[in-house]
Amino acid sequence: MHTFGVTALLSGLVIAFIAQLYLTAMIFKIEPGKAFVSLFIPGYIFLLAKRNGLYGKFLISYVLGLIIFVIGGVILS
Numbered sequence: 001m002h003t004f005g006v007t008a009l010l011s012g013l014v015i016a017f018i019a020q021l022y023l024t025a026m027i028f029k030i031e032p033g034k035a036f037v038s039l040f041i042p043g044y045i046f047l048l049a050k051r052n053g054l055y056g057k058f059l060i061s062y063v064l065g066l067i068i069f070v071i072g073g074v075i076l077s
Contacts, residue, residue: 001075009072015065023049023058 020042027048028035038045049055 005072005075007072008068008075012065012067012069012072015068016062017065019058019061019065020045023054026054027052 020039023045024035024038027038027045030052031048034044034048038048046055046059049058
């Protein structure tokens with residue numbers, strides 16, 4: 001069970017990280033300065049995604065990664 005918890009924890013973190021990088025790349029095409037700032041401020045990416053119409057797909061993958069991350073943490077505790 002320990003291996004599954006660690007795998008879930010790390011995979012959830014990777015999924016959320018990749019979702020944020022993907023959205024940053026998409027926003028970089030539109031607004032390069034704000035995309036650079038969004039790499040360091042996670043909440044700012046949600047605002048930019050909502051303004052540019054990229055919110056739906058990003059939110060699903062980001063929240064899915066966070067849920068998997070939390071499940072891994074619960075299993076390990």
